[in-house]
Amino acid sequence: MARIDWIKHRLENWALWKVREASGGMGWATQSVLLSDPVDRSREIMLPVDEVDAEKTNQAVESLRLGRGHLYVTLQFIYIKGVGIKETARNMARAESTVKANLDHADHAIAQWFADQAELKKKRSFTT
Template structure:
């Protein structure tokens, strides 16, 4: 099963966010990026520094919720994501640990992408329905106040 690229990107960001969260207590580094860059430039004498990928906290938290939702009913997919993204095991090592073939791990990554995409779509749909209800109530209240 083919991977879904935007889910794959989200999972990569989620893994960075989780790593930072585990190391610093929050999803972001404990110092701002400019301070980190200045400190590194001062230590090495170099004026260039490898750029770091910005992590969107809300997106990472949402992805974390989606991954955690896999525990119920899709525990094997959750375990696969943890091994690949959080424990930084490759497909071969994850296959050995889970006692599956590498092709099965690839298939499970594709299945996990699909489950996460559905979870995110469902969440977005619920959010849109809630927003529509609120707008409907606001419209009704304005109409009532206007005497209509």
């Protein structure tokens, strides 16, 4: 399996949003959404955080907590704590290949969550 680009992008946005949670509470930024934070420390590019997108992604990630906790923990290490594959593998006492597989599986689980949510929305629109 390979990583899903649009999910990876959503997770990067979600990570920025979660980092703001500590300073702004409940995930919402204390500063204007027109201002921005750096995506990562290795680049100087500044990107705004899409808070609606991040909240939806947060719901998807939280859905992994029960039943797929290993995927949830992997995402926390990689995206929230900002440690790499090697350090995540060490912390989880897993092989690096397992961490990479967890990321792939998390992407697919999150993509399925979004598909399920779209299906629910579609069904609701037919019943009203």
